[in-house]
Amino acid sequence: MASKIELRQINRNNIYRCIYESGGISRQEIALKTGLSIPTIIQNLSDLEGRNLITADGVFQSTGGRRARVIRCVLDAAYGIGIDITQNHVTIVVVDLSGDIVCGGVREKFPYQDTEHYYDTLAFKLEQLLERNGIDRKKVLGVGISMPCIVDTARNYVTYGRLLGAPADIYKRFASRLPYRVEIFNDANSGGFAETWKSEQENMVFYLMLSNSVGGAIIDRDEIYLGDNFRSSEIGHLKIVPDGAPCYCGQKGCVNAYCSAQLLSDRTDGNLEQFFAKVDEGDPECVQALDTYLDYLAVTVINLRMMLDCGIILGGYVGAYMDRCVEKLRERITKLNPYETDSGFVQPCHYKTEASAVGAGLPFIKKFMMEI
Numbered sequence: 001m002a003s004k005i006e007l008r009q010i011n012r013n014n015i016y017r018c019i020y021e022s023g024g025i026s027r028q029e030i031a032l033k034t035g036l037s038i039p040t041i042i043q044n045l046s047d048l049e050g051r052n053l054i055t056a057d058g059v060f061q062s063t064g065g066r067r068a069r070v071i072r073c074v075l076d077a078a079y080g081i082g083i084d085i086t087q088n089h090v091t092i093v094v095v096d097l098s099g100d101i102v103c104g105g106v107r108e109k110f111p112y113q114d115t116e117h118y119y120d121t122l123a124f125k126l127e128q129l130l131e132r133n134g135i136d137r138k139k140v141l142g143v144g145i146s147m148p149c150i151v152d153t154a155r156n157y158v159t160y161g162r163l164l165g166a167p168a169d170i171y172k173r174f175a176s177r178l179p180y181r182v183e184i185f186n187d188a189n190s191g192g193f194a195e196t197w198k199s200e201q202e203n204m205v206f207y208l209m210l211s212n213s214v215g216g217a218i219i220d221r222d223e224i225y226l227g228d229n230f231r232s233s234e235i236g237h238l239k240i241v242p243d244g245a246p247c248y249c250g251q252k253g254c255v256n257a258y259c260s261a262q263l264l265s266d267r268t269d270g271n272l273e274q275f276f277a278k279v280d281e282g283d284p285e286c287v288q289a290l291d292t293y294l295d296y297l298a299v300t301v302i303n304l305r306m307m308l309d310c311g312i313i314l315g316g317y318v319g320a321y322m323d324r325c326v327e328k329l330r331e332r333i334t335k336l337n338p339y340e341t342d343s344g345f346v347q348p349c350h351y352k353t354e355a356s357a358v359g360a361g362l363p364f365i366k367k368f369m370m371e372i
């Protein structure tokens with residue numbers, strides 16, 4: 001049974017969540033939704049207001065009788081920072097308590113190198129962003145770093161970083177330069193976390209990240225299934241063609257070799273936007289390349305569907321362009337599906353290129369809210 005102190009925190013947390021999810025609510029509605037008494041609610045509201053976590057501004061439209069104040073969360077009471085590092089780019093974002101991007105989010109060319117200069121410059125870029133946007137450092141809960149690596153999140157340790165060339169103890173390089181709490185994450189897990197954060201979806205989903213490497217994440221109600229060795233959902237190395245094309249891992253026939261975004265962008269000097277523009281123009285080579293890509297993607301997706309029987313979000317670089325060809329993909333998947341004639345379970349992602357950065361900042365927000 002919960003102690004008195006625990007019970008008080010549970011009540012406070014329920015009240016805060018109720019306000020958070022509503023976007024604006026009256027005292028009476030909180031009482032109705034939480035089942036708590038008005039005196040308990042008043043006491044907690046005063047506590048939350050004292051900590052600058054909520055405001056009571058404006059009034060609801062009068063329906064006769066006394067008008068009720070609108071209680072809202074102060075969304076800039078704290079921030080999470082996310083940095084997404086890839087081989088050639090970096091994206092830095094600051095997110096508020098709602099998960100919205102306050103500033104940053106621009107993908108910038110900045111090739112990764114394991115050098116002092118790289119880490120120093122990155123720390124400088126972050127401080128510059130905070131300075132330019134007047135972000136109060138005291139409100140920064142932490143900095144999450146997303147990378148295309150297998151990360152032991154319990155120890156902040158890279159257990160496999162071949163793609164990026166990242167050292168196992170890369171965490172120390174960041175932690176020694178950033179005056180905030182630092183954590184490192186796998187990029188697909190971060191991307192999936194961001195995609196599901198605001199979704200109404202209550203069921204488990206699979207996030208399929210189609211970037212220059214292919215990754216994935218199983219997310220069930222804001223929890224990521226990590227596996228026994230933090231290698232869950234590494235579907236980039238799922239074999240789909242026996243003795244097929246070589247993968248960077250040294251094996252052959254991996255999904256990476258058929259569904260990497262590079263297979264498309266390499267046709268237009270690394271520019272994926274240009275690739276899809278050429279597809280729209282009807283360029284035969286690009287159209288053919290996309291058709292072949294969708295064939296293999298359909299095989300990958302149907303395998304996931306058969307294994308997990310859950311919704312699948314297509315994210316990463318290619319996912320950002322999927323809204324225009326998701327129907328073509330669904331047709332292919334339906335042909336491979338022994339059970340269903342509708343492939344509506346496959347959805348394009350919401351974010352463009354910033355999902356992994358946003359998702360790296362969100363765990364701090366989640367923790368902060370749980371501890372209110």
Ligand SMILES: [Zn+2]
Binds near residue numbers: 256
């Ligand atoms: Zn592989």
